[in-house]
Amino acid sequence: MALRIPAVPPFDLTAVVKSHGWVQLPPFEWDDDNRELRTVTEIGADDEDRRVVGLRVEQLTDSDGRPVPKVRVVCEGIDEDMLGEAAREEIREQVTWMLGLDQDLAPFYRFARGEPALAHVEAQAQGRILHSPTLFEDTVKTILTTNTAWSGTIRMTRALVEALGDPLPDAPTRRAFPHPEAIAATTDAELRELGLGYRAPYVGTLAREVAAGKRDLKALKQSDLPTDEARRRLLDIKGIGAYAAASLLMLLGHYEDLPIDSWARKMVSERWHAGEPVGEAEVKAAFRQFGRWKGLAYWFWDWSA
DNA sequence: TTCCAGGGGTAGA
DNA sequence: TCTACCCATGGA
Numbered sequence: 001m002a003l004r005i006p007a008v009p010p011f012d013l014t015a016v017v018k019s020h021g022w023v024q025l026p027p028f029e030w031d032d033d034n035r036e037l038r039t040v041t042e043i044g045a046d047d048e049d050r051r052v053v054g055l056r057v058e059q060l061t062d063s064d065g066r067p068v069p070k071v072r073v074v075c076e077g078i079d080e081d082m083l084g085e086a087a088r089e090e091i092r093e094q095v096t097w098m099l100g101l102d103q104d105l106a107p108f109y110r111f112a113r114g115e116p117a118l119a120h121v122e123a124q125a126q127g128r129i130l131h132s133p134t135l136f137e138d139t140v141k142t143i144l145t146t147n148t149a150w151s152g153t154i155r156m157t158r159a160l161v162e163a164l165g166d167p168l169p170d171a172p173t174r175r176a177f178p179h180p181e182a183i184a185a186t187t188d189a190e191l192r193e194l195g196l197g198y199r200a201p202y203v204g205t206l207a208r209e210v211a212a213g214k215r216d217l218k219a220l221k222q223s224d225l226p227t228d229e230a231r232r233r234l235l236d237i238k239g240i241g242a243y244a245a246a247s248l249l250m251l252l253g254h255y256e257d258l259p260i261d262s263w264a265r266k267m268v269s270e271r272w273h274a275g276e277p278v279g280e281a282e283v284k285a286a287f288r289q290f291g292r293w294k295g296l297a298y299w300f301w302d303w304s305a
Numbered sequence: 306t307t308c309c310a311g312g313g314g315t316a317g318a
Numbered sequence: 319t320c321t322a323c324c325c326a327t328g329g330a
Contacts, residue, residue, distance in 0.1 A: 020311090021311080142311095143313095145310095145311050145312085146310095146311080146312040146313065147309090147310065147311090147312040147313075147325085147326090147327095148309095148310055148311080148312090148326090148327070148328085149309080149310045149311085149327095149328075149329065149330095150310080150311060151310090151328075151329070152310075152327065152328065152329085153310095153311075155327090155328080156327090192326080195326085195327070195328090196326085196327090197325080197326030197327050197328095198313095198324090198325045198326050198327090199313095199325095199326080200326090202313090238313085238314080239312095239313070239314090240313080241312060241313045241314080242312085242313085243311075243312060243313085244311095244312075244313085247311085259311075260311095261310090261311040261312080262309085262310065262311065262312090263310095263311055264311085
């Protein structure tokens with residue numbers, strides 16, 4: 001029996017999947033024809049009963065074929081009927097986190113109505129950002145976005161998954177993102193050989209800290225954790241600076257910071273500074289008026305409006 | 306060949 | 319707090 005999980009409306013699976021480039025990073029796959037998101041994940045890590053599971057997620061429709069705010073999750077590589085309630089709940093939690101199904105963006109939508117460049121967000125159900133199943137996976141992937149072209153991020157992520165990810169039992173070419181213990185058991189030199197460059201010790205150190213219980217990334221997901229404290233903990237990770245911390249804060253539901261990268265500077269330059277080079281200060285100034293929503297305002301800004 | 310990408314750490318001021 | 323310099327790698 002496939003899992004069915006409701007979302008806070010409005011919800012559109014395609015909008016979440018296309019919210020950024022994350023879906024291009026393995027183990028994510030997106031079937032555009034069937035509008036189906038696939039990934040490979042692991043459950044049972046906490047009770048040392050680790051199992052690799054493939055997930056296929058699609059949005060449900062009503063009898064007239066119209067999408068409804070609910071997803072259907074089919075598990076692969078595991079007999080669904082044999083899944084215990086704890087395992088089903090863990091899968092439910094992971095998918096809810098990945099797609100932000102429990103996020104209520106009504107306050108953002110009320111705010112966006114006054115801005116022409118955000119006029120589309122509510123009608124298109126934009127505002128959710130695709131997450132990986134675990135914050136560890138997203139933190140490593142974020143480190144792999146720094147100071148490299150997007151093609152480099154894809155290459156490095158693929159190398160990590162292929163070399164260190166656990167395979168799906170009945171489809172061994174499909175692998176989960178490597179868990180902290182798997183990366184922790186790898187030397188920095190071996191990580192360099194995967195093409196991670198100088199990022200190798202950052203990824204290796206983070207994995208060893210998490211595996212040893214010295215760094216609790218899950219604790220960052222506490223909804224009542226103040227932004228300042230979440231930011232402080234993220235910046236304490238070697239390899240995470242202002243840009244990467246802002247990106248991860250967005251995934252954690254804190255939108256006060258802006259992930260300012262070369263693309264942000266380019267867009268702000270072209271839009272408000274006649275193509276003259278701009279720095280961090282100009283990007284911040286451009287979105288200051290959006291207060292606690294400035295991250296989402298920037299992320300879903302319609303630059304052609 | 307040179308430059309730079311969805312930056313960050315560190316030393317020195 | 320701010321700046322200069324270095325960091326691996328691959329594509330343009």
